[in-house]
Amino acid sequence: MSSQKEAFVALVTCFNDDETINFDATRAQVRRQVAAGNNIMCAGTNGDFSALTFDEKVRLTEEVVAEVDGRAKVIVNAGMPATFETVALAREFDRIGVDGIAVITPFFIACTQDGLVRHFTTVADAVKTPVYLYDIPARTQNHIEPETARKLAQHPNIAGIKDSGGAQETLEQYMAVGRDEDGFDVYSGPDHLVHWAFQNGAKGAISGLGNVMPEVLAKIVSCFNAGDEEGAAKAQETYGAFRTDLYKLGYPPALVKRALWVMDNSVGASRQPALLPDPEQDKQIEAILKKYELL
Template structure:
């Protein structure tokens, strides 16, 4: 089974002016991130605008990703839908397209009980013979996967991990505590600011939007930690603070994509209506990028 570890970019989806996917630039970004030392690739997650891509676009993005990555790192595919049957269907398509691991976001919009969430994930796991990572992001879905539910789900053999994007460190800590005895289950941070703290608590790394901007720096948090160089790992973790401080000016996905565009890459804008950054936000990004360039961040 594929080992879940390290820093995995939730890779952005490059787009042309007409909002169609720019597959040539996608291949360019994939190689840039892998050359930067990242430990996996996660297309069409939240940062990849999976919420606004059509199903056929997702599958084509996944096929191109698998083709370009060529097994150099594991490929994660976000296949979660509101309905259980749709999630199974998309997951089977992702398996056919060559994904290594499924990331399945909690159902959204309608409130779900913990028993309903458990049955949802259990059904998908039984129908799709692939490693599955649960994805908890209650601010976007209105449904939170409780630590007790994660503990129950971790007993299903092919549910192998959870990504926590709640921003609540105690919630992530409880995920780690509840599953510590299961050596086949991993906990990832979905918050870029908590990657090192996830590792210190017993987690395995993070799925990171900011790795689109600085793949080398983000990947080094994990590498330095594993090498026992904790002070250097902390410095790498702290170094993204000025970029994250710009997120107050807009949707984090939009800010990350704008930052990568300002670095000279042809990634385009996010799809409307989520494609506006104020002049103040652009200036804040330029300032942070210049500061980090002077520090040699990559």
């Protein structure tokens, strides 16, 4: 049934003490998400993608795909500042075999809307795997205007967009494109809008917070798909409240990783110069996790 909604977790990348990737711990996180019923997005914002090398992203994707073993969908982010490197990465992911290739807008390089059209079109032309636009203007300083998304939706290999802008208005405009253009799915990034996005026509959600609360995210989806609006709303309320409590403490992706570390320190810290572990903050995180019965 095509109206079924789905959730992806923007999976954390686990590191050893020497900052090399801990593939065993990363695979354990994959198993945990698959068991909860979630799909996987790897090498996203919550996966510290900007701190990974080209070869690491390729190996990470190989390991995640092998661990998932067809039991869930895998989307991987190939977006880099230059179209040249983005294409090279996307071709590697195409070879490995994933369900989708997300392409975050270029960062550091200021782009015109025409530049974005050329960037995404070149990547979509280079691979067989469906490509998803990924808009997160707060981090990249480049924003895909809804009219640009509409233009790109015409491309036979551009399958949708992940909206992590956090503005309900933009999400609504992208969803209007999705309603008009066949084969253009909208995925909501903001964790407080998962249920609302489903109600308003989004195909799914791609969530960072799901690393910490996999079952609650999966419950929003399963309840919604079963027609249990009350159950979905209740799960969303828990999810949103936890998000508010946790994100009060600082930069969201760093806090997601840290909260997960407090629950299971095999995930390791993030690569530097990210947030350094702070025992005081860890105590605050611990209190929040206990409040939500996650510890």
